Amino acid sequence: MTATVSRRSWVFMREPDYLGCNGILSAVLDDFQYREGQNRLADAVTRALHEKSILVAEAGTGVGKTYAYLIPTLLNGGRSVISTGTIALQDQLYERDIPLVSRVLGKPLRTALLKGRANYVCLLRYETERTQLRLSPKAREREKRRRLLDSWVEGTISGDLSECPIELNDPIERSQITSTAENCTGRRCPFYERCFVVEARRQALEADLIVTNHHLLLSDWLLRQDGFSQLLPEVDAFILDEAHLLPDLATRMLSESVRQTELEHVLANRAWSALFNAGSDSGVPPWEALEQAFTTLLGHESGQRGQLVCEEWPARLRESMATLATGFKALLERLSETPEDEASRDARRNLERMERILSKAVRIRHPELEPGSPWPWLEWLEGGFVVRLEPVDPGSGLRTLMQVHDAAWVMTSASLSTGGHLSYFRNRMALAECEEIIIQSPFDYAAHALLYTPTTLPDVDAPDYLEAFIALALRLIESNPGGTFLLFTSHRALAMAQARIAGSLGSRPLLVQGHASKYRLLERFQEETPAVLLGSHSFWEGVDVKGLALSLVMIDRLPFASPSDPLVYRRIEALKRMGRDPFRDDQLPKAVLALRQGVGRLVRHESDFGAVVVGDRRLVERSYGSVFLASLPPMTRAQDEHEVAEFLSHHGQMARP
Ligand code: SF4
Incomplete structure (x- = not known):
């Protein structure tokens, strides 16, 4: 390279x-x-x-x-x-x-701002659902919120929910009034001419400069590839900011899957089975063979790990998928001779997708021999099995x-x-x-920031680790005149910390991820200095709090992705089979980037000061710790917690308005 x-x-x-x-x-x-x-x-x-x-x-x-x-x-x-x-x-x-x-x-x-459709009110769903909206538990409050929402929907030009005067944090409440690609009725919708999603996309196609997000950008590329349509016009330049998010997002978006429920849906379609049975092409299995193939897939035990890469598929699973692929291909040929309307076009498109994925999945036996080819996986989830084609990178x-x-x-x-x-x-x-x-950042990190890794804390996997980490946090918070972020790598640790910290902070407000929107929590965090905020992944990045409002960031452990995450597990397995070292080549650099993001919350302005405490001793005791340390800003290393407490207290007094 x-x-x-x-x-x-x-x-x-x-x-x-x-x-x-x-x-x-x-x-x-x-x-x-x-x-x-x-x-x-x-x-x-x-x-x-x-x-x-x-x-x-x-x-x-x-x-x-x-x-x-x-x-x-x-x-x-x-x-x-x-x-x-x-x-x-x-x-x-x-x-x-x-x-x-x-x-x-x-x-x-x-200029045009194009967000994902979940950010715009869907007029059809709003009209259908408005009397049922799960707006608030109290009747009077609900009526008030509904009136506000009605008048906003009536007057809004963009339909962008970020402009809505009431907070819509509940995902169910939000999903009731927004659309998905699946439930949007498109041109058949009575509100199509006034639709905010359609209007935002129309404006984007006419603009000189379009601001969008990575998800929509990748969707546009995929739509073009399939030849369906496009969301964005031809442009001369793509500026991709926050580009560190692209590789993982693109991996997810380039992966394709067929779910058990989708197969069930096809096989339950009586019109399709009748059409299929009306033909008798040689080499095409009967409809009953398709049902039998599905039953075979259904009856296979998921095993302990719940995931099987194609090389591990028993012959009968591979044969079942091949039977379904052959049957679907024949069905598509028969359907091509029948009239098509908009509704059946979507169903056929889905059938085509399933046929393509199943055919490809059974053809690939040794993916590492085909560079760049996606890896076929069978995965068992709560909702049933999934046949997945997923690129490693x-x-x-x-x-x-x-x-x-x-x-x-x-x-x-x-x-x-x-x-x-x-x-x-x-x-x-x-x-x-x-x-x-x-x-490099122009900020003087050595003078303005301390990095402390307490070697006196227990090992991060020890049962008493979290207790000791929180005790340290409470001591440092007490000497910190500014605000504190406690960033956790898991929701479980966050919940335990919350239970332990609640009631121990005196007059300092305790804000917890999930108790209000991220935006509202950050607003309160800045208004109510010195506050303490407990957050997990969503507060590790994209958060910009300047000044005394945030002078202490504490991180519970090095942010290695958990191999119990199915996506992480698949990537580790794939890299191993390709002869690569998953830890060195992926888990370590990914954790380094995640730690850099977390640490990066502290100094947002050249006059900011503060301390970062990473409770995980592996940072200084393991050989790979040097890769983390070499990647962090050049902060001064503190030797003990008293040095941190004094630093915070001294700078905090000077920074007070
Ligand atoms: S076209 Fe789709 S998104 Fe727009 S109002 Fe109709 S259903 Fe909702």
């Missing part, structure tokens, strides 16, 4: 001066700071846009990467897509950053999708590298030829 790191100076960004000490942006932003790294990133983005090449860029916190890609993108002209991993960043770009840069550059442009599939576009690609994030290299990200994304750049 080679990286093309150009040393050429690109003067495009220098004339006129956009990001310099006395540049155009400095005149309009009160808190503008000249950053040499920001200018280097802007140069690299400019070059990638001009050369239509691929740039992988890590820019540490405080570099100002948003302006470093927005200004070149707008100056470059043409059409662009900016994709992010979180809705918060989408909203910030669309509502604040893009209008500002567009104004400063004097470049008016048509999304790279080769993604490259195929990317090659459809004649565009520049900028993939950026604050944490893409492990041990100072971008190879993990590039390998997973199959980016053999690209330009890469790592720009």
Whole structure:
């Protein structure tokens, strides 16, 4: 693998001066700071846009990467897509950053914000469900909320639920008034002409600059590949921010599956079985053989691990899948001779998908011999068995999708590298030829941040570990004039910590993930300083709390993904069979990136200070700990908890308003 790191100076960004000490942006932003790294990133983005090449860029916190890609993108002209991993960043770009840069550059442009359909009220479902809505347990409160919701739905232009005046945190409540691809009736819907999802997509197709998320972007690529439709127009540049989220998301989206319930549905279709039985092609099994094949799959024991890779499939399972695939192919041929309407078109499309997946799954016997090919798995879940085709890495599939576009690609994030290299990200994304750049944060971590790993705590797997970790947390919280995040790697540990901490914090508010929306919890966390927030995965990233409101981040253990997660288990098994070391090649770099995200919550501004405590002794006692340490910002290492307490107390007093 080679990286093309150009040393050429690109003067495009220098004339006129956009990001310099006395540049155009400095005149309009009160808190503008000249950053040499920001200018280097802007140069690299400019070059990638001009050369239509691929740039992988890590820019540490405080570099100002948003302006470093927005200004070149707008100056470059043409059409662009900016994709992010979180809705918060989408909203910030669309509502604040893009209008500002567009104004400063004097470049008016048509912009569109395209979110997933679960973010827009579905008028059909709202109309059908409104009297049944699970709005609130109390009748009076419910009536009030319903009136507010009615009047918002009546007046909204975008239908975007983030603008709704009432909080809709309950997933069931939310799902009652939003659509899915499965329950949306499309053109048959009586509200189609007024539909907010349709309107957002129409605006995106006409815009010069579209802000969207990675999920929709990948959906668009997959839809194009299938030739069904497209969500986004042809563009000249893709800017993928929060790009560290792409490999896992793309792996999930490029994986395909057939569920037991879907097969059941086909076999229960009397019209289809009658049509099938009316023909008598040689080599096509009778309908009863299809039912028998399904029964064989149904009756197979899942075994202890609940997952079987194709090499482990007994002959009768493979034969059953082959029978179903052959039968479905014959059924599709017979259906092609019958009239089709919109409803039957969807059912046929599903049947085609199932036939394709089953046929492919039985053809692949040794996936590692076919680089880039997905691995077939049989998995047993609560809802029944699943036949799954899943890539080990999304790279080769993604490259195929990317090659459809004649565009520049900028993939950026604050944490893409492990041990100072971008190879993990590039390998997973199959980016053999690209330009890469790592720009360190301009913040003075050594002076502003401490890192403490208490070697006096028990081993993380010891029964008394959590108790000891929480006792330490309570002592440090007491000496901390600012706010504290306690970040856990599991919901179980979070629940135990909550039970132990509740009632021990005096007047400090205790906020717990899941008790309100993330947005509301963060709002309270900042308003009610010094608060303590207990969070698991969703608070490890995409959270930006500045100042004294957050000066202590405590992490219970190194964030290795659990092999009990089916996806993690499949990846480990696949890598082993490919002769690779799953720990070195995947689990370790992934955990390093996750820890960097968690640690990255602490210092969000150059005047921020604070301490990070990682309770897991493996960070300093295991040889792999050095990879974590080499990847973290250069914080000063604290020797004991008194040093941490004094540091927090001293800086906290100075920071008090
Ligand atoms: S077209 Fe689909 S999303 Fe739009 S209102 Fe109708 S059912 Fe809802």
